[in-house]
Amino acid sequence: MKKILRMAALAAPIAGSVVLAAGVLCYLAGARVNTSKSIPVGLYWTSDRPVERGAYVVLCPPQVGVVAEALRRDYLPAGFCPGGYGFMMKKVVALKEDVVDISDAGVAVNGALLPLSAPLRQDAAGRPMPRYQATHFVIGNSEVLLMSDVSSTSFDGRYIGPVNRAQIEAVIVPVLVRHDERPIHPPPARPAQHH
Structure with a gap:
């Protein structure tokens, strides 16, 4: 033994x-493995695909005050990006010349309100959430707006605003991801079958 x-x-x-x-x-x-609520949890692979609307990307967060505060509040992990930040994974929702509006109802791109995009007024600890200062803006040539498409509590473009494309490490492609199978509304009842 x-x-x-x-x-x-x-x-x-x-x-x-x-x-x-x-x-x-x-x-x-x-x-790349995602364990956060920003995009579907699972395994992704970096690619040389172009940064376009709907793509998932991995990036180093910008070194701005709101991101530093997010790190202090544990919204973001520490890591190897400049500023000591961990990588973020988000979905590209707006590109150059897209018109963005941020209101209490959420983030609208070219007039279409994005689901799950309403900014929170406060975090789980009761602290006021930061708000991106502009409420109506046009995405610049070298910018993108990045958001979550699966979580209403993600720390993303509604708080940071647009980021420079140079922050993006790569477009990532889902390989093996978990999707929430629960329906938002219960499915309609099936009509009774008579035999």
Whole structure:
């Protein structure tokens, strides 16, 4: 029994090192894992696809006061981006020359209100949420507006505003993601079948 325990004690660090090395290799090859509520949870792969409306992207957040405060409040993780921020993953919802309006009802792009986009007045701790200062603006040539398409509580463009395309590391493509299968409204009842 002691021999088995000794072998297990030796094998555990080796197995951990193998798993860590495999994770690093997958990351270097382009794998990205999302565990946040910003986009569907799961495995993504970086690509050379263009940054266009509807694409998911991974980016380093801009080094602005509102993002620094978000890090202090634990809305964002710490990481290896400039400023000590972790990477963000969001969906591109607006590009150059798109007209954006931010109101209490939410974020509208070219007149269409985005679902789940109403800014929160306060966070879970009761602190007032920041608001992007402009309520009506046009996206510039080198800008994009990034939002969540799956969470009403994501820290995104409704608070940060547009970001420069240079912040984007890559467009990411879903490989294996979990979608919320629950319907928003219950499905209609089936008519009774008579046999």
